[in-house]
Amino acid sequence: MYARIIGTGSYLPERVVHNADLAKIMDTSDEWIRERTGIERRHYAAEGQTTVDLAEQAARRAIAAAGLNPGDIDLIVFGTTTPDLVFPNAGAMLQARLGCTGGPAFSVEAACSSFIYALSVAEKFVRLGEAKRALVVGAETLTRITDFTDRTTAVLFADGAGAVVLAPSEEPGIISTHLHADGSYQHLLYCTGGISKGYEPGTGNRAVIRMAGRETFKVAVTMLGNSVEEALAKNKLAKSAVNWLVPHQANIRIIQAVAKKLDMPMERVILTVQEHGNTSAASVPLALDTGVRDGRIKQGDLVLLEAFGGGFTWGSALVRM
Numbered sequence: 391m392y393a394r395i396i397g398t399g400s401y402l403p404e405r406v407v408h409n410a411d412l413a414k415i416m417d418t419s420d421e422w423i424r425e426r427t428g429i430e431r432r433h434y435a436a437e438g439q440t441t442v443d444l445a446e447q448a449a450r451r452a453i454a455a456a457g458l459n460p461g462d463i464d465l466i467v468f469g470t471t472t473p474d475l476v477f478p479n480a481g482a483m484l485q486a487r488l489g490c491t492g493g494p495a496f497s498v499e500a501a502c503s504s505f506i507y508a509l510s511v512a513e514k515f516v517r518l519g520e521a522k523r524a525l526v527v528g529a530e531t532l533t534r535i536t537d538f539t540d541r542t543t544a545v546l547f548a549d550g551a552g553a554v555v556l557a558p559s560e561e562p563g564i565i566s567t568h569l570h571a572d573g574s575y576q577h578l579l580y581c582t583g584g585i586s587k588g589y590e591p592g593t594g595n596r597a598v599i600r601m602a603g604r605e606t607f608k609v610a611v612t613m614l615g616n617s618v619e620e621a622l623a624k625n626k627l628a629k630s631a632v633n634w635l636v637p638h639q640a641n642i643r644i645i646q647a648v649a650k651k652l653d654m655p656m657e658r659v660i661l662t663v664q665e666h667g668n669t670s671a672a673s674v675p676l677a678l679d680t681g682v683r684d685g686r687i688k689q690g691d692l693v694l695l696e697a698f699g700g701g702f703t704w705g706s707a708l709v710r711m
């Protein structure tokens with residue numbers, strides 16, 4: 391038995407912020423942001439609009455694409471680093487919105503890798519027969535933990551949501567997932583505030599992202615390269631077998647480096663970073679949904695998903711659509 395993706399959905403909040411808008415409030419430029427990151431614009435949640443609000447839109451679209459009703463969902467695994475509240479968990483809050491109460495609903499927190507982690511957990515429930523219609527979500531309101539006085543991170547992060555629905559299938563499906571973490575790198579990318587630890591001095595009692603960009607970049611390229619090679623080796627597949635690379639959308643240069651390692655032309659990479667910047671847990675399902683809805687990713691295609699984030703955490707998933 392396998393778990394198969396039977397529907398995808400995504401949602402970006404209405405407010406669009408262009409590079410030029412950021413250049414008005416900090417010492418940066420459209421040229422620098424495009425050249426160094428590939429980002430052209432991003433979407434910000436409205437005041438009061440939360441991660442679960444964004445997730446609900448994406449989830450309803452994924453459920454509709456699967457030809458199901460919200461009440462059919464019997465498991466929710468919600469990847470996020472910016473939950474609405476400490477508890478109830480974001481999965482349980484989404485479950486109430488969708489009116490599919492009763493089954494398990496929980497969140498998985500692994501920064502930008504949260505969706506890959508959530509997918510890996512949910513597919514095991516489905517494969518083992520413990521869930522029949524699983525909703526896997528990646529959603530974030532990263533602007534709530536963005537330091538707009540720090541140009542080295544503020545230009546990167548944004549808000550959004552993506553979701554997929556999994557169902558059991560005798561054909562693959564999610565072929566394999568590969569998760570990793572190395573907590574010894576936590577000082578290179580972290581959030582300055584938390585419930586138990588409190589706030590860092592000088593942050594005005596705000597939890598904000600801190601990142602050593604250059605160092606993170608190098609580790610990301612190495613680990614993501616290893617992770618996609620691991621997925622292929624595990625399944626004895628040649629690089630040429632992969633139809634589409636759906637990478638975490640953090641930086642076009644990281645994406646190009648991983649594509650090069652796979653000998654993959656950029657025409658076979660789903661690239662959405664220019665449209666929405668780094669939306670952390672949301673970025674992989676956002677890109678996947680984009681590729682499915684515009685008709686590039688077709689049923690039967692072999693798709694390689696990958697992500698890297700704070701922790702450090704990283705991982706990949708090989709998926710037959």
Ligand code: ACO
Nearest residue numbers: 418422426501502541542545603604606607640641699700
């Ligand atoms: N506008 C203009 N100049 C800037 C900006 C900006 N927004 N930000 C930095 N600069 C300057 C720097 O001060 C530096 O100037 P200097 O040379 O005078 O010191 C120069 O630009 C180059 O800075 P670098 O940090 O070396 O730039 P780099 O090319 O490494 O790009 C970036 C920075 C985009 C952050 C890149 O390192 C990166 O993408 N890192 C990885 C991000 C990532 O993948 N994170 C993991 C996921 S995120 C998560 O999990 C939450």
